[in-house]
Amino acid sequence: MFKRKSLSLPYILFILCGTVIPLLAILYYAMVDKSGHFTLANLAAIGDPLHLKPLLFSLLLAFICTAICLLLAFPLGLMLRRSGAGKKGFVIFLLILPMWMNFLLRTIAWKILLQKTGVINAILNAVGLKSLEIINTPYAVVLGMVYDFLPFMILPIYNVMIKIDNSLVEAAYDLGASPFRVMKDVLLPLSMPGIISGVTMTFVPSMTSFAISEILGGGNISLIGNIIEGEFLRGGSRNVGSGISMVMMVFILISMALLNKVDKNGEGAVV
Amino acid sequence: MGNILELVNISKSFDGELILDELNLDVKENTFMTLLGPSGCGKTTTLRIIGGFTTPDEGRVLFEGRDITNLPPNKRQLNTVFQKYALFPHMSVGENIAYGLKISGKSKTYIDDKIKYALKLVNMDGYANRDVSQLSGGQQQRIAIARAIVNEPKVLLLDEPLGALDLKLRQDMQYELIRLKNELGITFIYVTHDQEEALTMSDTVVVMNQGYIQQMGTPESIYNEPENAFVATFIGDSNILSGLMLQDKLVRICGVNFICVDTGFGVNKPVDVVIRPEDVILDEPGMGQLDGVVTHLIFKGVHYEMEVMAGDFEWLVQSTEMHAVGEAVSLRVVPDNIQIMNKPESEDEEAVVIDV
Ligand SMILES: Nc1ncnc2c1ncn2[C@@H]1O[C@H](COP(=O)(O)OP(=O)(O)OP(=O)(O)O)[C@@H](O)[C@H]1O
Ligand SMILES: [Mg+2]
Numbered sequence: 001m002f003k004r005k006s007l008s009l010p011y012i013l014f015i016l017c018g019t020v021i022p023l024l025a026i027l028y029y030a031m032v033d034k035s036g037h038f039t040l041a042n043l044a045a046i047g048d049p050l051h052l053k054p055l056l057f058s059l060l061l062a063f064i065c066t067a068i069c070l071l072l073a074f075p076l077g078l079m080l081r082r083s084g085a086g087k088k089g090f091v092i093f094l095l096i097l098p099m100w101m102n103f104l105l106r107t108i109a110w111k112i113l114l115q116k117t118g119v120i121n122a123i124l125n126a127v128g129l130k131s132l133e134i135i136n137t138p139y140a141v142v143l144g145m146v147y148d149f150l151p152f153m154i155l156p157i158y159n160v161m162i163k164i165d166n167s168l169v170e171a172a173y174d175l176g177a178s179p180f181r182v183m184k185d186v187l188l189p190l191s192m193p194g195i196i197s198g199v200t201m202t203f204v205p206s207m208t209s210f211a212i213s214e215i216l217g218g219g220n221i222s223l224i225g226n227i228i229e230g231e232f233l234r235g236g237s238r239n240v241g242s243g244i245s246m247v248m249m250v251f252i253l254i255s256m257a258l259l260n261k262v263d264k265n266g267e268g269a270v271v
Numbered sequence: 272m273g274n275i276l277e278l279v280n281i282s283k284s285f286d287g288e289l290i291l292d293e294l295n296l297d298v299k300e301n302t303f304m305t306l307l308g309p310s311g312c313g314k315t316t317t318l319r320i321i322g323g324f325t326t327p328d329e330g331r332v333l334f335e336g337r338d339i340t341n342l343p344p345n346k347r348q349l350n351t352v353f354q355k356y357a358l359f360p361h362m363s364v365g366e367n368i369a370y371g372l373k374i375s376g377k378s379k380t381y382i383d384d385k386i387k388y389a390l391k392l393v394n395m396d397g398y399a400n401r402d403v404s405q406l407s408g409g410q411q412q413r414i415a416i417a418r419a420i421v422n423e424p425k426v427l428l429l430d431e432p433l434g435a436l437d438l439k440l441r442q443d444m445q446y447e448l449i450r451l452k453n454e455l456g457i458t459f460i461y462v463t464h465d466q467e468e469a470l471t472m473s474d475t476v477v478v479m480n481q482g483y484i485q486q487m488g489t490p491e492s493i494y495n496e497p498e499n500a501f502v503a504t505f506i507g508d509s510n511i512l513s514g515l516m517l518q519d520k521l522v523r524i525c526g527v528n529f530i531c532v533d534t535g536f537g538v539n540k541p542v543d544v545v546i547r548p549e550d551v552i553l554d555e556p557g558m559g560q561l562d563g564v565v566t567h568l569i570f571k572g573v574h575y576e577m578e579v580m581a582g583d584f585e586w587l588v589q590s591t592e593m594h595a596v597g598e599a600v601s602l603r604v605v606p607d608n609i610q611i612m613n614k615p616e617s618e619d620e621e622a623v624v625i626d627v
Contacts (some may be wrong), residue, residue: 075535092578112336165357167355167357168357169326170344170353170358171353171357171358171359172359172370173323173324173343173345174322174343174344174345175350175374175418176345176422177345177370178345178376185359185370186359189361190361214504
């Protein structure tokens with residue numbers, strides 16, 4: 001028994017240094033003003049239109065990004081389920097491959113591709129089409145987010161879906177279900193744990209990301225992540241930044257709890 | 272009674288390996304037919320071809336005379352009870368049973384009545400709102416059967432449905448299935464590799480090996496008149512001896528002439544002889560047809576099982592009377608219980624096409 005406990009010591013230390021202590025530090029900064037006196041003003045700062053608008057806009061973009069990822073990943077999961085076993089691993093490998101590249105590098109690559117005089121527009125113009133002018137707009141930001149976070153949606157959905165016993169699908173066919181009903185009545189509900197994990201893992205980073213909106217938004221687009229970043233790094237108040245972060249965290253925890261409620265079995269729970 | 276289902280010249284290969292070779296099978300309406308054979312002989316493949324889950328490479332499947340070879344499973348008027356139950360884990364017991372009826376657009380009252388009726392039929396009244404994961408293996412099995420029969424299919428396919436159950440529950444379920452079949456008037460096609468189960472339950476037994484049908488007939492005819500050594504060894508225990516058919520109704524085994532009842536094998540023809548262990552009668556030495564010595568003795572419950580060395584052959588004998596190891600005995604077999612079979616010309620032929 002004792003031996004087992006001592007084995008877990010490094011992990012406990014890691015969690016303590018990596019999670020608990022920083023969290024307590026943020027909590028402390030959020031609850032005090034510059035001179036170190038207790039205040040709730042930092043938490044209330046979220047109500048400031050200057051912060052509230054980016055928050056709502058972040059929500060909107062994160063929602064759109066998550067929805068697009070889900071609409072891409074679910075049919076892909078269905079297709080991979082149906083195709084031969086040999087091909088599946090390779091397709092997943094191809095989809096995961098970009099994840100091995102640095103995240104910032106990938107995003108900057110998109111900036112270069114999408115520029116007014118970028119590669120994509122050069123090709124479009126060459127075949128006589130109009131230029132695509134989405135760089136520095138929310139469209140480019142959503143595109144970047146979808147590109148960066150899609151694997152986080154695909155992997156959990158795929159993992160749950162390939163484990164669904166094929167005899168369940170056959171049983172539904174046997175009982176007269178059309179392919180669409182098999183999808184709706186059997187595959188979709190049984191994929192729910194994976195969908196919920198995927199939604200969580202896509203929604204949270206797209207809600208809090210600031211690098212993508214900065215690189216592809218060209219400084220025009222202010223998401224809640226950019227606000228927090230500004231408060232911390234660009235002459236703002238560390239205390240206000242902590243306050244907004246705290247509120248965001250509670251906000252995300254609540255939405256995760258709601259999501260997990262949908263998932264009856266709780267299998268796919270991440271939080 | 273007509274054929275409800277016909278398999279015509281069905282062939283199927285997987286990865287270049289021939290699993291079914293020109294299989295022909297007629298299923299009469301309202302029968303309990305069992306496909307029996309060792310693991311990997313193609314039973315499940317045959318059933319999946321009937322159910323529409325596997326497409327044959329060649330041949331046709333006829334349902335009431337209509338070609339359904341290319342009809343998808345959801346359009347076929349038959350239902351399957353899967354080997355692993357395949358109950359929907361996200362639905363309650365009642366929702367599982369109702370699924371096929373909902374698809375076909377039945378009314379709510381009709382569906383509710385059917386759920387009650389089906390649960391009663393499988394002796395599980397009051398389970399409609401249970402979670403399927405809370406059921407025992409035997410209960411899941413019965414729900415799988417209930418889910419299939421509420422749709423009133425003309426043919427019910429069952430793939431080793433009792434395989435996972437313990438002996439007692441299996442026997443109970445065997446009787447329940449026979450009762451269901453008689454009550455519902457549905458044709459059953461039942462897959463098993465348990466020969467006792469096949470003999471107990473079926474009207475017709477189809478013995479398969481390596482993708483071929485070895486013999487097809489009533490349980491009695493399969494047991495009493497096996498057509499080849501494979502069937503004889505697969506169905507129950509048996510002594511298979513090399514013999515010489517001296518003339519009609521006379522066969523020479525272990526150097527002794529035995530009177531039998533088979534005719535038409537020719538004169539001085541080598542044959543295989545099947546004698547069931549319970550048909551060997553033990554007696555005092557010198558009183559029977561062949562003398563020997565008991566070499567093994569096992570108590571089996573209803574009877575003793577002994578091995579007797581006689582005429583250079585180890586005879587398997589079952590008897591309610593015990594003879595100790597080392598005891599000298601004699602063997603006797605009445606003519607009716609000696610079954611003569613043609614010798615296979617080559618090893619391959621042991622599993623080869625036999626016209627049925
Ligand atoms: N989808 C498949 N792909 C490749 N080979 C298969 C496939 N299905 C079955 N086989 C092969 O076909 C042969 C017959 O299989 P089948 O499942 O019909 O046997 P079975 O008689 O039902 O055996 P068991 O009693 O073990 O269930 C086996 O050798 C099996 O490996
Ligand atoms: Mg099988």
